[in-house]
Amino acid sequence: MTAKTASEIVSDTYKWGFHDDEEALYKSKKGLSHRLVAEISDMKGEPPWMRELRLKALDHFLARPMPTWGGDLSQIDFDDIYYYVKVTDRDARNWDDVPAYIKRTFDKLGIPEAERKFLAGVGAQYDSEVVYHNIREDLKTQGVIFLGMDQGLAEYPDIVREYFGTVVPANDNKFAALNSAVWSGGSFIYVPEGVHVQVPLQAYFRINSENMGQFERTLIIAEPGSFVHYVEGCTAPIYSTDSLHSAVVEIIVKEGARVRYTTIQNWSNNVYNLVTKRMKVYANGVGEWVDGNLGSKLTMKYPAVYLMGPGAHGEILSLAFAGPGQHQDAGGKVIHGAPNTTSTIISKSISKGGGRTSYRGQVKVYPGCHDVKSTVRCDALLLDEDSRSDTYPYIDIEEERVTIGHEATVSRVGDEQLFYLQSRGIEEAEAAKMIVNGFVEPIVKELPMEYAVELNRLIELQMEGAVG
Amino acid sequence: MTRQTGQDPLFVVEDLHVSVEGKEILKGVDLSVERGEVHALMGPNGSGKSTLANALMGHPRYEVTKGRVFFKGENILGLTPDQRARKGLFLALQYPTAIPGVTMVNFLRASLKAVRGGDVPVREFRAILKETMELLKMDESFARRYVNDGFSGGEKKRAEVLQLGILRPEMAVMDETDSGLDIDALRTVAEGVDGLMGPGMGVLIITHYQRILDYIKPDIVHVLFGGRVVKSGGPELAKELEAKGYEWIAEEHGVPEGVS
Numbered sequence: 001m002t003a004k005t006a007s008e009i010v011s012d013t014y015k016w017g018f019h020d021d022e023e024a025l026y027k028s029k030k031g032l033s034h035r036l037v038a039e040i041s042d043m044k045g046e047p048p049w050m051r052e053l054r055l056k057a058l059d060h061f062l063a064r065p066m067p068t069w070g071g072d073l074s075q076i077d078f079d080d081i082y083y084y085v086k087v088t089d090r091d092a093r094n095w096d097d098v099p100a101y102i103k104r105t106f107d108k109l110g111i112p113e114a115e116r117k118f119l120a121g122v123g124a125q126y127d128s129e130v131v132y133h134n135i136r137e138d139l140k141t142q143g144v145i146f147l148g149m150d151q152g153l154a155e156y157p158d159i160v161r162e163y164f165g166t167v168v169p170a171n172d173n174k175f176a177a178l179n180s181a182v183w184s185g186g187s188f189i190y191v192p193e194g195v196h197v198q199v200p201l202q203a204y205f206r207i208n209s210e211n212m213g214q215f216e217r218t219l220i221i222a223e224p225g226s227f228v229h230y231v232e233g234c235t236a237p238i239y240s241t242d243s244l245h246s247a248v249v250e251i252i253v254k255e256g257a258r259v260r261y262t263t264i265q266n267w268s269n270n271v272y273n274l275v276t277k278r279m280k281v282y283a284n285g286v287g288e289w290v291d292g293n294l295g296s297k298l299t300m301k302y303p304a305v306y307l308m309g310p311g312a313h314g315e316i317l318s319l320a321f322a323g324p325g326q327h328q329d330a331g332g333k334v335i336h337g338a339p340n341t342t343s344t345i346i347s348k349s350i351s352k353g354g355g356r357t358s359y360r361g362q363v364k365v366y367p368g369c370h371d372v373k374s375t376v377r378c379d380a381l382l383l384d385e386d387s388r389s390d391t392y393p394y395i396d397i398e399e400e401r402v403t404i405g406h407e408a409t410v411s412r413v414g415d416e417q418l419f420y421l422q423s424r425g426i427e428e429a430e431a432a433k434m435i436v437n438g439f440v441e442p443i444v445k446e447l448p449m450e451y452a453v454e455l456n457r458l459i460e461l462q463m464e465g466a467v468g
Numbered sequence: 469m470t471r472q473t474g475q476d477p478l479f480v481v482e483d484l485h486v487s488v489e490g491k492e493i494l495k496g497v498d499l500s501v502e503r504g505e506v507h508a509l510m511g512p513n514g515s516g517k518s519t520l521a522n523a524l525m526g527h528p529r530y531e532v533t534k535g536r537v538f539f540k541g542e543n544i545l546g547l548t549p550d551q552r553a554r555k556g557l558f559l560a561l562q563y564p565t566a567i568p569g570v571t572m573v574n575f576l577r578a579s580l581k582a583v584r585g586g587d588v589p590v591r592e593f594r595a596i597l598k599e600t601m602e603l604l605k606m607d608e609s610f611a612r613r614y615v616n617d618g619f620s621g622g623e624k625k626r627a628e629v630l631q632l633g634i635l636r637p638e639m640a641v642m643d644e645t646d647s648g649l650d651i652d653a654l655r656t657v658a659e660g661v662d663g664l665m666g667p668g669m670g671v672l673i674i675t676h677y678q679r680i681l682d683y684i685k686p687d688i689v690h691v692l693f694g695g696r697v698v699k700s701g702g703p704e705l706a707k708e709l710e711a712k713g714y715e716w717i718a719e720e721h722g723v724p725e726g727v728s
Contacts, residue, residue, distance in 0.1 A: 419565075421579075422548060423558075424553055425553035425579055425582035426578055430578075437569065
């Protein structure tokens with residue numbers, strides 16, 4: 001077989017690379033300015049404080065240098081990006097109200113079917129606006145709010161103002177600042193005290209306009225003793241020039257509450273995926289990130305848990321698959337800010353065809369946070385000689401009575417494993433799939449069934465031609 | 469070259485030469501196993517026993533430089549390991565590899581499906597699995613564990629024999645299935661192999677020690693030394709080796725060069 005370029009391989013295997021002809025109602029000019037940011041805020045009819053917040057965030061963004069500690073960001077041209085595209089003039093809650101061409105896209109993604117099966121509510125992001133939202137009546141009567149972020153701001157400005165930017169401040173990092181300046185869409189979820197949302201809430205995200213950044217902003221507030229599982233899956237069509245996705249997710253897990261946030265991302269291979277996800281977990285609360293990254297050109301994403309009260313527990317499961325031309329720089333961060341807190345980070349990465357994965361993680365224990373337990377485990381699997389994996393674990397402990405475990409392995413889909421399975425009659429390609437599926441099993445088993453199936457299928461697609 | 473099936477022995481090794489990383493380990497091995505026969509291949513460490521086992525199954529690290537291996541009349545040296553397995557050849561490995569995240573039950577089902585070349589009804593598979601595990605005194609929970617992952621030495625060997633029982637090959641090569649087992653485990657495993665042998669099946673037991681042969685009676689015993697079969701005989705040869713060790717073989721045949 002002759003060598004293929006990365007884009008050819010993408011074209012071969014990227015199944016969901018379809019896109020609709022755009023019917024955008026409004027599309028901003030390319031590039032970023034105070035005027036554009038003010039315009040976005042005005043067009044959305046936002047309260048003045050949000051307009052101010054955006055403009056200040058833009059100042060932070062412009063003032064901050066490009067981070068150089070991670071992946072290569074030098075090819076991003078901020079002047080060549082559309083920062084705001086609006087496809088429909090209002091949010092729709094009934095499937096019937098959703099424009100037909102958007103429905104077609106969702107049909108291809110299988111949303112209505114998924115909804116029939118188990119969805120509680122659907123927030124589907126199409127370009128910059130949430131166009132479709134549906135929430136089951138029983139959730140509504142329980143007082144659960146599940147809206148697009150823009151709508152959340154319009155309908156619940158006090159709640160949004162109280163929490164927005166408290167977990168990820170606009171000046172946290174360059175890309176959080178960018179998101180704070182130009183954010184659009186995303187989800188707003190509020191779960192009242194003691195309410196357990198029994199089925200996962202989920203949203204599909206999708207970038208459609210060429211060169212359009214997608215800057216969704218998600219805010220989840222779980223009041224004491226409540227529970228919610230939010231699931232987010234992403235696919236993106238292929239374009240020949242680079243796209244930027246820079247989201248911010250903020251989650252507040254109050255006393256004794258539990259929030260799980262599951263992401264499966266499959267961006268097309270030209271997308272820069274630079275995301276800040278962080279949650280604060282208060283006493284006896286549980287915060288969990290399940291984060292699967294496939295696709296994209298470069299992903300930099302380190303879901304973080306700040307353990308703010310005694311007995312709080314944080315868990316991060318990270319899965320990354322890097323194919324030709326891809327760099328997955330992923331991992332997790334746990335900050336122990338209270339005694340008797342516990343955390344687990346499990347990272348699994350797979351590199352193939354010259355792809356590169358990095359585990360970048362941090363565990364920090366502040367002084368006085370005694371009886372902290374933290375376990376970090378990162379396993380990397382290389383499918384061939386050309387691929388690469390690096391581990392950057394940062395451990396910063398300022399307290400003595402703590403138990404910290406760190407384990408890292410790098411392995412290859414080896415001759416011995418393949419030979420063993422082959423000696424039992426299993427063909428080589430099938431054997432390689434089994435080995436990879438086994439490797440990711442600890443993460444996959446945490447996913448809702450439909451996502452587990454989809455993830456296994458995505459990995460199989462990525463695996464085609466991996467051996468031999 | 470294909471010989472006519474039916475008239476020939478089940479499994480024939482002819483003048484087999486095998487190199488590992490450019491170094492010749494097997495220097496012309498000849499063997500012939502008929503249906504229903506148990507052969508034992510004994511030899512000291514470094515004589516090339518595991519090299520033979522792996523080469524017969526087609527491990528890519530073992531390079532066959534000369535010779536032929538006929539299985540049911542067909543020279544199988546051009547076949548991949550999975551093709552050999554689907555033809556009915558089985559190797560119980562000395563050091564089975566762990567496949568984390570893949571459960572025994574899924575692995576066994578995938579294997580049986582591959583070897584049979586078609587789907588295996590769940591009900592039938594469950595029955596075979598249950599029966600074979602009972603024979604080997606294995607707990608049901610074993611099937612839910614990941615393949616060889618965290619298995620003790622004895623569990624690994626038992627798992628190999630379990631696969632033998634489920635896949636029901638026509639020709640089985642057992643590479644040091646007895647090593648690392650205490651006497652109780654050895655008895656279970658050996659009696660398991662004995663109970664799983666069908667009348668038409670050929671078995672080649674590769675071992676350093678004679679003790680497994682107390683449970684599985686060999687028809688023919690071969691001594692591998694310096695990469696060649698230097699002696700063949702009846703079961704009494706195994707006893708002789710047990711009593712006298714391998715030194716007398718070394719004296720008869722000289723200390724081989726390059727093999728320790």
